[in-house]
Amino acid sequence: xxxxxxxxxxxxxxxxxxxxxxxxxxxxxxxxxxxxxQNIKDALSCHFDKExxxxxxxxLHMVKEEILAYA
Numbered sequence: 001x002x003x004x005x006x007x008x009x010x011x012x013x014x015x016x017x018x019x020x021x022x023x024x025x026x027x028x029x030x031x032x033x034x035x036x037x038q039n040i041k042d043a044l045s046c047h048f049d050k051e052x053x054x055x056x057x058x059x060l061h062m063v064k065e066e067i068l069a070y071a
Contacts, residue, residue: 004057007040011064019060 007019007026016031019040028043030036040058048054 003055004059005044005055006059006061009036009060009062 006022017036028039
């Protein structure tokens with residue numbers, strides 16, 4: 001069992017957020033950050049067979065893309 005799992009979280013162009021786990025085949029989305037966090041917990045419950053296998057620490061790595069124009 002891993003002690004923690006890391007999700008890369010990005011804002012979707014259409015609105016809302018998406019999250020992808022590093023090292024696991026887990027992906028989920030949510031309209032709000034609160035909804036995304038609940039969906040991450042739900043996805044972890046579906047991915048792992050036993051509750052004891054679910055990492056106790058869920059780390060969210062927020063990625064925000066910005067465009068800087070050089071003029």
